[in-house]
Every structure is written in structure tokens, then in C-alpha cells.
Amino acid sequence: MGKKKKKRAQLPFRLNILFLFVFLLFSGLILQLGVVQILNGEEAQDKINRTENTVSDIPVPRGKMYDRFGRLVLDNEPVRSITYTPPKRGASAEERLDLAEKLAEFIDIEDAEDEVRERDKKEYWYLLNQKESEDKLSAEEAEDMDVSEQYQAMLDRITDEELAEIEWDDSLLEVIAIKKELDAASELSPHIVKNENVTEEEYAQVSEHLNELTGIDATIDWNRISAVEGTFQDIIGNISTSERGIPSENLEYYLSRGYSRNDRVGTSGLEEQYESVLKGRKEQVEYITDSAGKIVSSEVVTEGQRGNDLMLSIDMELQQAVDKIAREELKTAIEMHPAKNKYMSDALVVMMNPQTGEVLAMSGQHYDRENDEYHNQSYRTLYDAHRPGSAVKGASVLAGLDSGVISPGTVINDTKIKIKDLEKSSYSSSIGHVDEVEALEKSSNVYMFHIAMRLGGEFNYHYGMNSITFNPESFTTMRNYFKQFGLGVETGIDYPYESTGYVGKEPQPGNLMDYAIGQYDTFTTMQLAQYVSTIANDGYRIRPRLVNEVRQPKAKKGELGPVIESFNTDVLNKIVMNEQYLDRVHKGFRKVFTQGTAANHGWAQYSEKYKVAGKTGTAENEVYKDGKKLADTENLSLVGYAPYDDPEVAFAIIVPNNGISNSQYDINHKIGTRIIGKYFELKEERDKEGVNSELSQSEEGEQEAEDKDE
Template structure:
């Protein structure tokens, strides 16, 4: 019995050892399978890294004048950036913000900290900060029952709503500084470089961050750039502006810019030529690859795509002429304003466009505004494109051509210039109580006869039997017919100038005979200075209307600042239309313009009759009530020489006192300067 029990025990023990052996064998086989068949796969998983890329903006292209003088450059500046590791938490960013607040100052120099933070931080920003500091306390305020029916986002928002005014009222300036920095850190996407501070970074801040990057993981110091203007404010209002890194891409165009590969905090042109030619100036971003391990730590970086600054713009503007035009306007305005301060208290601006009529190249575009309080002038050149004024008699060339081409008058036909009156309306004349006698269309331009233009307007409306103080018959379609002729010159329509959102002028809305008469002498619809420049250029070109343009050529960027890059693209002359008017009729208007400048009784004879450059053109004076006072808009259009014209100009001086002639004086000095520079 004893032996039998012992034998059974040994048998069971052997079976147990056998089972253990089999289990170990299976385990060893399994380990072998893992090692031999799946070892590489598991090892790769353990050692797996991720390669991400970030795009680093490069400087914009430069802007030059036609003689290759830099007028918008890039000036290096210090920047502090943040590139978070993958999976960085809000708590980790808060720690970085706390440490970074010891190294930099986020309040701009000269600003009151309290006022700055009141402007920059929202109530939600403060609540989110309090939440991170008191996470458990904040979470417990929301009942389990309420949390049960909410997702994580809803729970978070509901918790923030339970944070009280009292909770966030005790934050110090230091707390708010940390919140402000964290707010910037939060804007960074994973492995997406974000600029924390780029304006006003001091040498001390730059050095502190560089020396303490271990305590602010993801933060780096880099060189950024800002626009610099060697010519100061000269045409700066035309060059436009670029957004700051904090502004980034405009919110209303977010989808558009993101679709083109922009990041949220990229700088873009937001006005003027910077906006117009953003796609050329932006450059190619540098792409940097970041290799991270499974924990999200960056273990390697390398440049994947070399960056290249934007292409350079060569403008048609001549900066020497531009500065001269600015100076002339300032000097002549100041003379009049100082000499007759009361009579010219509304005359604070003058606008001028100087253009090559054959090519449309803009040589100088000037606008100067006088600030009476500061006794200084401000550059407002953009107003030549955006601001519209009643032009007065400068448009009479278009009126004469409309009359000749429509057939309501014929070459050489005369009218007796004496006051006119339609029953129920005020009397109209060329000058107050004046009579100029018999005039054909050429001398009507020379002496600026309103009466001749009135007769063209009435005939276009169907009235051929005008009698003093009698009613007239009138077809309202004449308004559109007259405007259609004006449109051919660029008056009342877009000129096509390469500048964002140009104005086209105001069109009157009361189509009665008296208003068409006013339209015919430039006293009804309004136009921009750029439109007037295109109009006179079209006459100078024998009826060919071309687009005015700032851009002359595009150049590839050059690594050397000493030389200009190779030509990428030339801007050719672009014709818009040829006016549907006979050349013989255009020649009649050109002759009228010659007599305005070069024959006695011409309205600009005093300034131009003895000029060797043989200028022609037309003056304009438009009655214009402003702030309850009588003022006059003074205009001038001109080109020279008469044969084979090489330069044209348009000048507008709004709200001048009665009897001034500063428009012609400015025009004379500009043309003198242009031909002296040749």
C-alpha cells in the first residue's frame, strides 16, 4: 500500500514536470517566433520616430524705383519663437510661460501695463488661467449628474462658467504677463513655429532666452525682419503696409491664404502695392524637418527645403522726380495758405499724377495734406486713386469730342458765348456776366467757354432750338450717351491701375437738362486724379487708352546687396481701348489744348507760353461749396511735347479760395523739373 502511494505520487510529479516542460517549451518557441519572425517589427515600433516639418517665413522681396534705388527694404530684427514638442499639454505650456515671463517683457515700451492687459486679455483668458491653477477645485464645482450628459468640451466650458469674478479678481500684473505669454504659446500648432515677440526685443532679452532655453523648452531666438524705408514717407502710402506677426493673415481672407500655404501668423501685405503684389513679394518658406521620438522629444532637425526671399519689384516711379513733385506741392500750398490764411482755410491738399502717356508708366504720384494744427504736411498719395473730385473745365476736351463724334456739332461750328437760361433755373454763363463772342470748338477750349459745352449737352438731349428763359425738350438718354463717351477716356470707370480697390467716381442721379449742362463742364460727376491722368494721356496718344501702372519689372532675388537680380518678368504696355472717335476730331481738341497753353487769352498762357518743351493742356475750375463756404476745385491736365508726347500730368487742388491759380503754377514747376532732369 505504501509503495503504491509512492508510485502514484511519482507519477503525478512526472506529469507535473512534463506539463511545466511543455509550457516552457511553448514559451521558448513563442519567444523564438517573436525574436526571429517579428523582432524587426517590434524593434522598429520601439525605436519608431516621427518626422514633421515646419515652414519658416523668409523676408519679402525688395521694392526699387525705375533707377534701381531701394525704396522698401528688409531690416533684420530679433525674434523669440516657440515650436512645441508633439503632445505638449496646457500645463506644460503654462510652465514655459511662467519661466519665459522671467526672461522677457511683453508690455510694449511706454504703455501702461494695466491698460495694456485690459485691452489684450479677455475674461475667458483669465478664467482659463485660474482653471489650470485650481483644476480639481474647478472640476468639483460641476456636479456628477451634469457631467454625465456632457462631452469633454462641454464640461470644460461649463466649468469655466462657474468660475466667478471674485476668483479672477486677485490676479497680479505678473499673473497677467504669464497669461499673455501663454496665450501666444497656445497659438502654436504642434511643431508649428510661432513668433512670441518680434517687435522691441532687447539685446538683454535675446541673450537671456538664448542662455536659458533649457528652462523654456520649445522657445528659441531667431532673426526676423521688418520693412525699412530709405526715403522715409515718400510714396509710403502707396507702398502700403504689411501685417505684424500678431495680426497674421486677415481674418476675412483666412481660407484664401491658408489654401495658398500660409500659416495663421504669417505676415502679408494688407494695403497698397504690398497687397497688390503679395504673391510676388512673399517668397518661398524654408522648411525644417523635426524628428521626434515616441515621447515627442525633438531628437534631430534638418533643412528640407531651402528658403528664398521674395522676388523684387522694380517700379516705374522715379524717386528723384517724386521727391521734387512732393516738394513743389508743399512749397506752393504753403505759399498760398500762409499768404491768404482765411481765404484758403479749406485748401489743405494737392494731388498730382505724372505719367508716360505711351506706356502708362507712372513716374510720380503725389498727394500732400496740410495739418494746420501741427503746421506739417502728410503724404497722402493714395488719394490720387481713392479720392474723387468735381474736375471743372479740364474735361471739356471729352465734351467737345462727344459733340463732334455724335454729330450734334461739326468742325468749325460756332456759338455765340453769352449767358443762357432755361425757364425755372438759374442763369448760366462762362464767367460771371461775361460774353466771349463767337467761338468754334477750338477757341471754346482755349477760352474755356461753358456756353459752347452747354449747347453740345442740349443738342445731345434733342434740343436744337434753345431760346433764353424758355423751357427745353430733353431726352434723358443723353446722360448715358455722354457718359459712354467719357468712359472711353477712363472717366467714370476703372483705369486698370495696379492698385487695390481704385475708386471710379460719383455719378449724379438726377437726369435733367440743367444737370447734363453741368456735366458737360465738369460740374456734376466726380473723378480721381488717376482718371484725369489717363484721360489726358488718351488724348496725347491720339485716342489710344493704356493702363497706368506702377510695376515696371520683376527681378529674381539676389544674395548680394550690391547687385540687382536677373529679370523674371517685364511689364509691357497694355492697351484697354481705342476711343471710337475720328482722328481728325482728336486733332481739333489737341489744337484747342495747344491754344490754352500757348496763345493769348488761353487760360494757362501766363505759365506755359514761353516753354521750349511745347506743353499743351487744359485748366479747370469747379465751384464747390464746402462746410458752408464757397470754394473752388482747381485742376490741370497737360502733356508735352505736343508732338510725340513723353510725359503727361493731372493735378487736383480741392477747396481753394476764389481766384487762385496754384494748379497751373504746380504744373509749370513739375514740367520744368521733368525736362531739366533729362
């Protein structure tokens, strides 16, 4: 018998199944690794190494402003600035807090206590105690809230006792104030953390530790600085602060035009009107970020260029002189008669070239009684409308002549008008029989009343009538004539806002008579300047302007840049009427200053020498407060131009709420004589300097700017 074969040990079936499963699992892993390495290896590696390029805009200095002779008016002052640019993926609140703590080691935040609110403290407490904060809100409550509502609810439930657990010392408040600024930053857009009073030491410390401060940079920002402090600033206007950026009410408008939220923009005056010119071309920086969203490098792809410059129409030397004159005369009038002039607070003046529309000077002097201070508020010449009185009688006469209700040489006896209970007369009882020229010379109210009555349809007036014929549409007719001169409509000046004045709502005969002598509707000083300029300019109504040219930034030291755009004379309309009518008004306006209502008010040495023509005005004006009449006052006005045969300067003056009669202190004439005298004095000085005076002054102004930059 042979030997028996030894029986081989058998692995349990379940163990075989396990080995098979493990074998298949490893095979799958090896296969997947092969696919990744061989087929998708390059793509996977690209994902690991992937970076993203994003372009960000860096602000540049705004354009400068110069006066008509090239003298620097508004400049940029460089200031040290600390900025934060968040990563593209964003930064968590914890990361921003950590960054704020690091940055607080190098910079100080003034008035941090005032900047930090209770909500900011609660948000800080939340970051330190997130688990406790989340426990304050039940799951059932959270179901009915979105994320922001949940967060707000948790903050609301943080108690004063819990806040008191933290010592809110100055150093911690600085950290929280810095974090607030970091929180406000937009993605990949530099946000200013601090740019006021950044010391050299702070600037150097931050610069030295930039590698530790992710997203922080030490750069240069710019503030606007006036080269003519104390004058014209309100017309220049303001720009938004670097901390606030674009005002919320204009945010959508600017964002749609490529601005960033924290850009500084013009918010008033010429800064707002010419924002697109002054803003400049931003520097474009390309940021390269890694897959984690961190910035790994940056490169300037487009060089920035500061904004274009404005050459104003303003003669800054004349502007400063007019400010001084108006303020001195206003102060004198108030101090001489403090009781009677207790409601007088403004002196408003505009001077312009009637042939081109260039505004040479505009001054609004305002007296703040509460603080006993005088302020420059030139915007009042555009915003404040007043009854001008007889200054508008030139428009009334032309309306009468062109409508045919009077003819050249029509004589009317200046005697009291009485229609039932309505009585009206001129300021003087000795005017007598006058034609339209003499009516202007002697400022006959009655003559203008007759024009108004005839426009209304009454040609057969006699003293004591019970009623007169009156067509209410005559109000529209008269106002349409006035509008042709710029009275009651926008002048079109290059400025963000201007008033058109009050329009009376009661078309009654007496009111139309008052309208004809400037004692019903109200007008601004700029409207009056345009009106008298239209008469001076033989019926051409010119758009007033504050800017003559737009220039590129200077080409080299000591020079103004080339002209990009020049604003030519813009004729808004031409008065379509017989030139003889305008000649009659010119003649009447000239007589006002040679032998009429202005002749005895200090004009003797000016009216002949400079050939001044124009019209005086006094309007009754009531002062009200809370619906109660406080006093009856007078508005004093004066409009004119010179030389009358070839006008180069026109002016308008309004001094509202004078409490004394014109003869006691004729402030409108005192201002008028002095500003006309100053205008021609400066002109004579420049004529003596020769034809290169403007060039030399431009170079001088630009040299001053260069010195500031250096």
C-alpha cells in the same frame, strides 16, 4: 501475512484544478512571448523606435523695391526673434505653462500688464486649481454642454475673490503673456514669441539654454524699412505683423495657397498687389519626431530664397519734389486765406508718361486741421473723386465732333442760355462767337451746353424757350464717350483698389449740361491723368502702372538681379474717330497755355520752353456735414502734357474746396508750373550725365542696400 502498503497522500481535487490553470496561464504567456519575439519582434521594435518626418516652412525676407533708376525704396531690416515650434502631438497647457516659466527667466515682455486680460488670469487660476474648477460644474450641467462650453462655464464661475488670492506681480504677468503666445502657435510652424526689442543679452541667453527650452529657438526675422521715409509709403503699403499673422478676413484664401497662419502678408498697397512676387520661397525644414511627438532632429531640405524685387515706374527724386511742392502750395494757400480756405485740406497730383502709362509721381497732401499737421496720403489720387470742372471739356468737344452734333469749325455764340426757369452762362460775358478750338482756349461753358443739348436731340434752341427736346439716353451716350478716355471707369492701375467716382442719377437736360463742363459726375486724379494722356497719345488709352519690372534677388554685390518679368505698354482701347477731331482738341489745348485761360497764371516761362498743352478747370462744390450744407466752395483742377508735339509727360491736379476765386491764389497753376519745371530740370540733368546714368544710379542704390545688409 504480508505487510500492509502505506497509503499515498492525495492532493485535493480543487488544488489540482488551480495548478492546471496556473500551468495553462504560464504556457499562454510563454507562447505569446515567443510570438512577439519570433514572429512580431521586428515590428514591435519598429514601433518603439518609430520616428516621423514632418516638413515645415520657414519664412524668408520679402523682396525689395527700387525706383525706375534703381534707387532703393524699400528694404528689409533684420531683427532678433524668439520663436516657438510646438511638437507634432501638441503640448498640454501645463507643459506650455512650465515652458513659459522657464523662458521668462531669459526674456522680458514689455507692457505685459496691458497684454494680460481677465480671461488669461482665470485660465492661469484654472491650471493651478483644476479640481476646484471642475467642482464648480455639476454632472447634470455638464451633460448638456460640449467640452468648450464646460470650460467656459468653469472660467465664468471663478470669482474675483479667488483671483485675488494670487499676487499678480510683473514677473507672473510676463509668464502669462508668454504662455499666450505659446498657446497661439500652430503645430510644427514657428510662431514668434518676441521680435521687438530683443536684446543681445536675451538672444544669447535663450540660445545658450535651447536644450532646456523645448520648441524654443532664437532666429532672425525681418521688418520692412523705407529708404525714402516721409514719401510714397502709403502707396507701398503694409504687411501684417508677426504677432497677428494673416488677417482673419483673408485666412482661407492664403491657407489654400500654402501659407501658414502666422505668415506675414501684404495687407495694402503694392505689398498686397504683388504679394505673390514679394513673398519669396520659404526655407523647408524637415523635423524628425519620436513616438512621443518630440522633435529629435531637423534638417534643411530646401534652401529659402528671399522674394523677388520690384522695379517701380516712380522717379523717386521727382516724387519727393512733387510732394514738397504740393505741400508748400497747399500750406501757403491755407495760411494766406485761413477764413476763406477753412475747408481746403487736399492737393492731389499725378504725373505719368502718356505713351507708356508709367506713373512717374503721385502725391496726395492732406492737412489735418484738428492736429495742425500735414500728411502724405497719395492713395487719395486713386480713392477720392471730385468734380473736375472745365478740365474735361476736351472729352465733351470730341463727343460732339464724333457724334456729328458739331463739325470742325462750328461756331456758336457764347451768350446766356435760358429755358423757362433754367439759366446758364459762361464765367465771362466777353467770349462771343467761338468755334470748338476757341471754346477750349477760352473755356466756353455755353459751347459745351449746346453740345449737350444737341446730343439730347435739341438742335433748334432759342433764348427763352419753355422746353427743349431731350432724350434721357443721351446721358448714356455722353458717358460712353467719357469712358473711352478713362473717365467714370477703372483706369486698370496695378493697385488693390481705385474709385470710379460718383455717377449722377437724374437724367435731366440741366444735369447733362453740367456734366459736359465737369460739374456733375466726379472723377479721381488718376482718371483725369489717364484722360489727358489719352488725348496726348492720339487716342490710345494706356493702362497706368506703378511697377515696370520684376527682378530676381541680386546676383552679386553691386548689381540688380536678372529681369524675370517686364510689363510692356498695355493699350486698353483706341478712340475710334477721325484724327482731325483729336488734332482740333490738341490745338485748343495748346492755345489754353499760350493765349487762353492758363496763359496769365505763371505759365509764360514754361509754356513756350516746354511746349505745354492742356486745360484748366473750376467746379462749384458744396461742403456738407450731417446732411447740412456748410459752404459753397470751388474745386480747382488742371490737366496737361508736354511737349505737345511729342508728349513725354502728362499731369493732372485737383485741389478741392478752395474758398476763394482762382485769381486770388491759383494754387492749381502754382503747383502745375513748379512740377513741370522740376520734371524738365531733372531730365536735363540726367541728359548731361549721359546714357549710363541709370546704370550708375542702380549700382549706387544696390550698394546702399548691401551696406545696410552688412
